Amino acid sequence: MQTHKEKIAHRIKIIEGHIKAIAKMIEHDEYCVDIVLQSLAVQKALKNLDMVIIENHMKTCLIDQIRNGESEKATKELLDIYKLN
Secondary structure, rough: OOOHHHHHHHHHHHHHHHHHHHHHHHHOOOOHHHHHHHHHEEEEEEEHHHHHHHHHHHHHHHHHHHOOHHHHHHHHHHHHHHHHO
């Protein structure tokens, strides 16, 4: 069974592969729409990666912060993430 870090590392390797594929597509003057579609797929994969990381943060660090009386800090962190979207 994979650890959380191993799952994230695996997702990142897949994303890296897709980015390298985009670079090759550009080098080979492939069809622009195909390149954009590949780029959109990478962006979606990155958003999914963010969600996995945030979910883990909420299940671990966030709960610890609240238990330790740091609810203001926990709230600020989540709002900061939300504002980036």
